[in-house]
Amino acid sequence: MRIQSVCTNPYFVASQKGGQKKINNFKPARHKVYPDSVSFGNYAQNARYTRVYNPVQEAIEEEKYRQELLKPYFSNVYDSSGKIVLSNDGEPMTVLNPAIVDELDHAVFDFASSSGHGISRGSIRDAVSNFMINDDTIPDSFHNVLHGTSRESIENILKYGPDLRKTRNAAFGPGMYFALCEADAHDYSPAKLKADVIRSKRSNGANGKFVRLNDCFYNKIANSEVYNKLNQILEIEPEPLEYDPLRPAYIPNVKSEVSTRVLDEYCRNIIKDDLEIDAAYAAAPNYHTCLVVFNPDSVVNMSDYTQQPKDVTYNAFGFFSLW
Secondary structure, three states: OOOOOOOOOOOEOOOOOOOOOOOOOOOOOOEEEEEOOOOOOOOOOOEEEEEEEHHHHHHHHHHHHHHHHHHHEEEEEOOOOOOOEOOEEEOOEEEOOOHHHHHHHHHHEEEEEOOOOEEEEEEEHHHHHHHHHEEEOOOOOOEEEEEEHHHHHHHHHHHHHOOOHOOOOOOOOOOOEEEEOOOHHOOOOOOOOEEEOOOOOOOOOOOEEEEEOOOOHHHHHOOHHHHHHHHHOOOOOOOOOOOOOOOOOOHHHHHHHHHHHHHHHHHHHHHHOOOOOEEEEEOOOOOOOOOOOOOOOOHEEEEEEOOOOOHHHHHHHHOOOOO
16 A cells, blocks of 8 residues: 555746746746756756746645645545435545554554553553543533634535545544633634534444543554654655655655554544443543534534624724724
8 A cells, every 4th residue: 555656747847048948837826936046967057947836826836736645545436326325515535444444453562551551561452441531411402602713614514524634633532623712712713603512423333432531542542653664554655755846745745644644544533433432521631621523513503703804803992982
């Protein structure tokens, strides 16, 4: 399961005098130019290479490269008739490759214990289970909680539903984070999604579970030993030692995401499917108390709660005469 070379279109031009030339019908008009004088042995020793940077096009190329790297590690989902199942946004629905799941299930690692004292050795599945604390005092639902993100993300969430694969590695696990009060939400983003979080109905008729987290457990799960094993399983090619000025800067950044995305998917499936946990009430020193959702079906009654700057000003000073 080795990452193969993926073709990219980095938009580079070269000339003897540093001028620009048209490549692949791309016309570099009004874009930033970063010149570098480089030597490649006997080939074009005196050539002046210039990278023409188109932010929009390069963002498209970066996402394309990311999807190509992740493709070998995820398998399509098929229905009973053999057709590929599509998600709400029309893209094929995928799951983590079973071969990767099997290897991670049988691998053992050293993890810091939930109490903070000592080391316990076991599988990732065992470690995740040990950090999830059952608490009967947690309510059955949370109302008007706030998720800080971009306006574009809010539009996509309202249209297609939450996509937890777009969340990033965080201290309380690979889920969708909600602030319990507006004051905490302001620390993350001016754009906010308001929603309710409820216990979802499972296929067996039971309700999903809410648990409590008193520790930043995911910092202990995602340790160096786990990542070394993941890099071995995924056979991620190391970056070349020699600097190449014509190599897009996003390539090493995207390659470094692969292990994290696979680990996030693996752990989220354990929490959501095996342990049947919908969300966790999370609190730890130096962190805002928050709600971490692992099951997107638990997020309901969503709305855009973004305040325009004039609304924020009015809320802050509306009761005072400014002139």
